[in-house]
Amino acid sequence: MAVSLKQMQYALAVARNGHFGRAAEACAISQPALSQQILALEDLCGTPLFDRLRSGIRLTPFGREFVAMAQEVVKRAEALDAFVLGHSGRPDRPIRFGLIPTVAPYLLPDIFPALTSGLPGLDFTISESRTEALIAGLIDGSLDVALIGTAPPDSGPTLVSRPLFEDPFVLATSSSDGTKEPVSLASLAPERILLLDEGHCFRDQTIAACRLGNDPARTFAATSLSTIVEFVANGQGVTLLPRIALRKEANDPRIAIHDLLSPGAGRLLSLVWREATPFGSTFEAMAEVIRATRPNG
Known part of the structure; x- marks a missing residue:
């Protein structure tokens, strides 16, 4: 065999x-x-x-x-x-579409129906993974296209990256915290900032935005933003949230959302695929649909 x-x-x-x-x-x-x-x-x-x-x-x-x-x-x-x-120029199999965990639950309810209706005849297989795994999937061919929140690496096969839209960050605190806005990131106590666990690009972006250093000591690191928000609601810390997450994560009255003092922080969401693909025009069309379906936040 x-x-x-x-x-x-x-x-x-x-x-x-x-x-x-x-x-x-x-x-x-x-x-x-x-x-x-x-x-x-x-x-x-x-x-x-x-x-x-x-x-x-x-x-x-x-x-x-x-x-x-x-x-x-x-x-x-x-x-x-x-x-x-x-x-x-169009595959006759489902497009293998990967998204990072800090995007998938917040955008998929909007963009998946828009993609299936706006690009009739196409099917999709959706998976969720961290940026490193998505990029590896594009490189080894197990993924066709990915939605990420950071720049793709320069090394390896050439990847095409199309910007979708900016996703600003906001500060989430307990509603009883008394924080005044807009909030200066420099004013946040580093020990109170709750982070995702290692491997999430949003963790790295939070560390950079809050200037926490290369190796911040933490006794707590969550696997999802929903877990972090629950800790924030209980007054056990504060966190940054991407604006696209607010419809899902900020409905709890125990949570207060604050704008950041300029220049603030954020990320650029992008659609990425291998340059050596015959389906580039299809992925360009996907990017257009996603831009048009951008949530108001």
Whole structure:
């Protein structure tokens, strides 16, 4: 039995996400199904590809070599697939669309219906992951297009980036906090600023905006903005929020939202894809639809 392309894609997803559950979500299959495929692949190879750790997974030495070779095979297969489909400029399969976690829950309710109605005949497979994993997905061909909130890296394959719109930050405090606005970022007590856990670009943007240094000591780091907002509502700190999140995260009367003193802080949301794709015109059209669906915040 030969190693299948699908097994290689699953192995790359696990390596990219560092977690079987997140890899299964990105591949739009159940975790047991993905785990079964990885076990079958490891059985075929005669050795494990991954060390299973309490904190996640780690590539074995054999796994690192396998992933490096599989990336090339999958990349060539994706290129062949794109070549075959590219005569029409539109794929005849779902577009694999990734978004960062600090965007997906706030924009998808608006942009997904707009994309499906504004671009009839196109289907989408949606996944949510951190910026690093999305960029890796674009590079290895497991994603077609991604919506991110930071500049794509300069190294590696050329990526096309199209700006969508600015997303300013605001300060969230407890409604009993008594904060006066506009708020100067320099006036915030660093020890009171609550952050997302490492790997989120929004965490890095908050650290930079509040000048917290390269390695701020924290006993608390949340996996989602919703978790942070709950702590803020209970008076256990303050946080920056992207304006697109306010409809969902600022409905609690225990929360007060404050504008920042100029120049404030924010991020530019962008749509990114590989330059070497036959579907560039489709992704340009996606960007136009998303711009037109920009929420008021």
